[in-house]
Amino acid sequence: MNLDYIIPNDWSILEEGFDPKHVKASESIFSIGNGAMGQRANFEERYSGPTFQGSYIAGVYYPDKTRVGWWKNGYPEYFAKVLNAPNWIGIDVFINDEALDLYKCKKVEHFKRELNMKEGWLSRYFIATLQNDTKVEVSVKRFLSLDMDELGAINYSIKPLNSNATITYRPYIDSGITNEDTNWDDKFWDTLSVSHQDNQAFIQAKTMKTDFYTCTFMQSQVFVNDGLVAIEPDTSSDSNSVSFGYTHNVKEGESYSIHKFGGYTVDRNHDKYELVTAAKSVLNKAVKEGFNTLLENQKTAWSKIWEMADITIDGDVKAQQGIRFNIFQLNQTYLGKDARLNIGPKGFTGEKYGGSTYWDTEAYCIPFYMATKDQSVARNLLEYRYNHLEKAIENAEKLGFSNGAALYPMVTMNGEECHNEWEITFEEIHRNGAIAFAIFNYHRYTGDYSYIPEKGLEVLIGIARFWHQRATFSRDKNKYVILGVTGPNEYENNVNNNWYTNYIAQWCINYALENINTVENQYATDYTRIMNKAKLSKAEMQEWKTVADGMYFPYSEEKEVYLQQDGFLDKELITVADLEKSQRPINQKWSWDRILRSPYIKQADTLQGFYFFEDHFTTEELERHFDFYEPFTVHESSLSPCVHSIQAAKLNRMDQAYTFYLRTSRLDLDDYNHEVHEGLHITSMAGTWMSIVEGFGGMRIKEGKLSFEPRIPEQWNAYSFKVNFRHQILKVNVCKGHTHFELEGDQDLHIVVNGEDVTISPNNLVTV
């Protein structure tokens, strides 16, 4: 653990005391979002200390020109950047003509920051003594509305404590912003118009190249002691900003507040010529409702999310805070309303990685959204890939594949590849497997087969074709091999026969063939349509099968384990425990070649296969592989601890499972990887959810039934979670020695608990 200043609390993230060294980390941790937009927890007033300003709009990106040292054929022309959007939260504050700036105050006392996850708001409180000796008490509350997802609201309030004070609020909007992360210092935004009328202001701006049209807007009201006052603003504007000055002579002990409403309207949701009109309508509604009503609505909206998504942990505040933080951030990032959007690894909390969609969505996020939302959300996530199938085929063509073979991009915003390290882009092809697996997983969980004949099968065919073409025949081994890949463990590059990749390749082909057969027999119309489109012959399918049946898997007879890749046993097999602490994290201490030739594993690789395909192996096999690989695993990927927590729980190693659970759930709160200032690890947060539900809860789907093998860490008294399974909601409450099940719905649910069939009737507590 690298940082330890977040105060444990069941429902809130709390920071007390002002430390400029924590500002960037807290800007990440206290980020807020509503699925449509999000922002780092930057201060409203100017701050001259180290800060990382970021406000992001879902789906708005910039295709930054790729930067590489040495160009390789097939690299994408651009790297999609998450774009810092125009600022609407800014409020310059002047107190007796001195700008309020926490970095420059004489004294800052009683500083407290709270991210209230239950109600969905962020607040700040402090007493500051300015250089001019004016002492003020400041309270700020801010939220991004879930109900009106183009709107955010701020209540900023100041009370002079030691004298009367002339206070000016100068709320502004500003499109003259920059990105932290840019390859060529390009300008990303083109401001089209700046306008204002009465107390409303609007900036229309479009992104360069991608031409996303946006309108950033604001309107404010000021209050003295909670009474609305009409102050004619002093308006100032230039080519990319507008501000309104509201000045008032405030008496000592009196409070002077501003309610600022702001946000974005975007052309994904409106005609690009109607963005100002749409913005006016949002502002008019917001002002009419007022800050307090909007805040009440916010609490209600979040309570609905928590009603379904909450996980309680009794007896371990840090663990409780961790899981709620993870669930909260996931819901802030993606709510599943729009199939055009996806789940970026940093959500709305930073710019790193760029792009929005990695295999993380399919491998880690879908189970969470499937179980805590309506199943249409998971289906939206699947359709996102279906909609990108043509581009995945084009992407494969660039790399020399043909005949409809599809290679989904490693990183994308719009279906095109936008990453450019050859060892990742060209070689980390296992991502294709996760995309097929998600289709299988969706059907397994929801029982909804209709997606496959309607859309999924075309994706499965494109993926099967890719694997068929990508495998080559080794005369030496008399088997099909897959050469030159990077597996999930990115601390190996260009290896041959990565077991995970070969295994999922074989599975993809077999799964595609199985579904072609099912669709042929049961969905004749879809079958004809798909076959006409894909021009797939029986002969080609036979070729697929030859490859799948002849696939090679590296195996050690001596160790009785599958080998992560050819030659793994040639390494110096020194475990992480025997590696000096000073050498870690190896990705910060070692040169790349040294990492590559070491045995150290960044995240589950062979074990990822055992996670996906658990029922293909015995528990003894899982144990043998876990014991072989985990000791070499450095968990320097945020996606690593969750899988290991689930498998440790399955193996009944509760201490280990608990340690991994803490690491995954508090990864950002405690900054395990020394990088929280860059943003949060959003996608791995779904892994945290899995480590409770699938790990401790032991939830699986077996033959269409929910199955549980509940376990509980020694440190906890009880924990509970809910899953939405095929339109019924089951609450599971695991205590020491027994588990309660409670069902919302209208018909019995047959589940399996520790191998025994159990029937749960609606609204009837069942204890096992």
Add this chain to the structure above:
Amino acid sequence: MNLDYIIPNDWSILEEGFDPKHVKASESIFSIGNGAMGQRANFEERYSGPTFQGSYIAGVYYPDKTRVGWWKNGYPEYFAKVLNAPNWIGIDVFINDEALDLYKCKKVEHFKRELNMKEGWLSRYFIATLQNDTKVEVSVKRFLSLDMDELGAINYSIKPLNSNATITYRPYIDSGITNEDTNWDDKFWDTLSVSHQDNQAFIQAKTMKTDFYTCTFMQSQVFVNDGLVAIEPDTSSDSNSVSFGYTHNVKEGESYSIHKFGGYTVDRNHDKYELVTAAKSVLNKAVKEGFNTLLENQKTAWSKIWEMADITIDGDVKAQQGIRFNIFQLNQTYLGKDARLNIGPKGFTGEKYGGSTYWDTEAYCIPFYMATKDQSVARNLLEYRYNHLEKAIENAEKLGFSNGAALYPMVTMNGEECHNEWEITFEEIHRNGAIAFAIFNYHRYTGDYSYIPEKGLEVLIGIARFWHQRATFSRDKNKYVILGVTGPNEYENNVNNNWYTNYIAQWCINYALENINTVENQYATDYTRIMNKAKLSKAEMQEWKTVADGMYFPYSEEKEVYLQQDGFLDKELITVADLEKSQRPINQKWSWDRILRSPYIKQADTLQGFYFFEDHFTTEELERHFDFYEPFTVHESSLSPCVHSIQAAKLNRMDQAYTFYLRTSRLDLDDYNHEVHEGLHITSMAGTWMSIVEGFGGMRIKEGKLSFEPRIPEQWNAYSFKVNFRHQILKVNVCKGHTHFELEGDQDLHIVVNGEDVTISPNNLVTV
């Protein structure tokens, strides 16, 4: 072959007819240099068509900030760029107020360009009709003086053919130049002063960051019908240029000429405050001698070089032109006078690759310089690496090595690594082997052991330590392995147990141990000094030996060949002959992953080992390996055909040897690799020399004696070459059926011809 416009000629490179599409290629091919500076064959007058302007000063580079997509620990901060230096050749020409510009003329007739290799000059001739209908005959001759290597001279002459004409020559110098190749569009030069006096002009400029101080200078004289005329120049200057205008009303049929002298003085050779003084002294001497005398001196200087270095081929003009072009360009690039300089892969003909020193120097260039110059030149090249030993140790430390292990950089200007692809910089470690091999080769050829106790042994110890630490023990194989490397064949990355690397690693350790022993026994003082410095114990040496003795070499029992690396036989072994032509060159047609998983070999890899260590293997073994690997070799490295030509000759496959010879010798003249416009392949030109001397001539050193197995391609009547062997010069003239040997020197030379001992007495033609 991609281009076919160079006219075959024994001694000259000739182009006839003006084609703007050939301008960039010709700018490369007709490049001139004198070891201290060099330049592309840019026109003196302005040219508005596509052109690549380049003038380069030996040892003057810029550490351009590295550009990579994704930073890896251990990457160098900078990439050394060969710098385009201030222009001194420029002469703006105005004819009746119209600028002469070949791209804009109404008509260009009788255009002819000649690079006279025998005499070392470049000329141009053409008749141009301008837009204003003035028709002029233009003759230009230019050379860079070998005798005065800071000086170049131009004779530019115009004769109006259809009317009188007012002609202005405006010679200039200009430091406001840019590089073709820059990562961040940085400015590379800082102009310090611009001055002129009478007809002389000077620009002092220094490179940014590296602070190389230079003075660019010029002085001109004008002539009418060869009679010097005194014209007061019209001078113009700004912050980074000076020009002098010389205008004359020239009668129809009269010739108006300018002799321009220019060049660079640099702080490698002068005090940085004395550069203008030094430049004046060069100019005064040049003007005093005059263009014609300087040109005569140039012919004499080149005749001395050719006296020793020439290779004649009778009966095959293209082959003759090819080898002379190669020898000429090598001598233009590096003359061996300065141990601070080295041989850049593009010499002074382009910017690509940056840096000056690759393993090319040791693996390809040293034999040429050793045999055609005094042996002190080769020793200078060895000392270059000795002088960089400390930096090679630092470089190894950055990658996690210790205790004096040295890893020489892949690319360098000053001993620091300046390349930044992990798969090259961190993994292409075989370069260390070539550096040790060059020491062995120097001793083998020259018989001069003194270099080893004086300097070489320290290098050998640093290199042996590296290999000892870089190899790891595989329990699985019960052998030492070298994991994660890139061999000479750069179409494989991060492979395990590259045979060439493992073999040369073992050899390096054994060779170091052998020499430690020799120095201990025969050079006690040096031994003590070196051991004190290196702190090398017997125990450490024993550890080296354990690694060398236990080294693993991948081998196929079935094919009876060493495998290029582990797993090579898993590839789809489709030969190049069976690969569609449309797919080649694969480095332009295929994505990197596809290249990597293919069996295709960029240049000799296993065979490079058979070349270096030919006497470790039988001819049958060589043949088996040649037959196995050559069919998969695409020769997309300039360094590939020469080695294969030598080995094909050794195997008596003369047709193949001849084809490879043409490919290596005319690589740039015929633009085999579609890239001559970027510059010439200088280092591989030494390989061309080897393919005649070692290939057809079969020259080897065996037990301290020169040995020959002369062969001759069917297409040739005879060929001859000379070698400087241990201070004696042997001329070898191979005819069909017999070979003549002639010796300059004062004592008998015992050689071996086709396995038989032969004694050659001085100045006595011996025919075998």
